[in-house]
Amino acid sequence: MSANSRLTIAAHTLTWIGLYQRRGHEVATSEQIATSVNTNPVVIRRLLGELRKAGLVDSRRGAGAGWMLSRDLASITLLDVYQAIESGPVFALHRAAPDPGCVVGHGIGPVMTAVYDDVEAALRGELAKTTLEDVLRDVLKVA
Amino acid sequence: MSANSRLTIAAHTLTWIGLYQRRGHEVATSEQIATSVNTNPVVIRRLLGELRKAGLVDSRRGAGAGWMLSRDLASITLLDVYQAIESGPVFALHRAAPDPGCVVGHGIGPVMTAVYDDVEAALRGELAKTTLEDVLRDVLKVA
DNA sequence: TCTAGTCGTAACCATATTTGTTACAACACT
């Protein structure tokens, strides 16, 4: 499967901003975050742009610019983050429609869709269990 | 996310073979299956090769060759199929290791790993609930 | 033994997604 690190990077980014703000700073720059994540600042800015659309962060431009959380870490679950950045489903149906003249080809679509709906619901339910506050607490525990 | 139709195609393929055998045929060819799935026979053969490694199907070569189920539809869950064909995890950690000198960069890995383990367990648990016998029954219901 | 049909697999291409990178205009604080 196309291993996808977007959720990891997003959680890292938000947790970093949260900790940075908790230490008294107003805004965090994409440059600072990129250093911790070990990637390019543009990657962080792109991701933060999506998180802003979802209302999780806000940004300030000009000199002394940067990013800040819109909501408290405790009120943001990994499901919120996931929904902000993941577009498509985990599993897809056929790329090209199967033979409608075949019993299986005709009926398999709705059946698999029902299964995938349940799977995604389970996945979302699991992600909803963890808040970024939980993540930060456990991160500090590791260190 | 890179929408992945492999599980759909695999379930379609196995269900097709199961129904075909139930109608009195001994083996199914990749050509027949590919017609129902609407793809190239090589794609089916590649997938069936992985399913054979997992012990779900077997093949016969030479004239009158083809594929047959190794186990009954009722004894194969979608989790069995998933594990036979999916290699990597749904979510990945950082591509490049984050800054170990940063508290978040240092601790985020283990924390997200724990979350992802729970998510995958939930996903697998959901897939384990459905057997290919269930799939075939529902497919016939749709038609 | 020959023939025909199918598997098994390699090789290659097309497409899509993610990630990394450079570049630069827009913006706002000092």
Place this chain on the structure above:
DNA sequence: AGTGTTGTAACAAATATGGTTACGACTAGA
């Protein structure tokens, strides 16, 4: 006015999936 950062476009690299052609390996049956 100068400076630092966002916002965004453009492009390249890497990876995964899916489709296609090609061909040797194999075996049932003529």
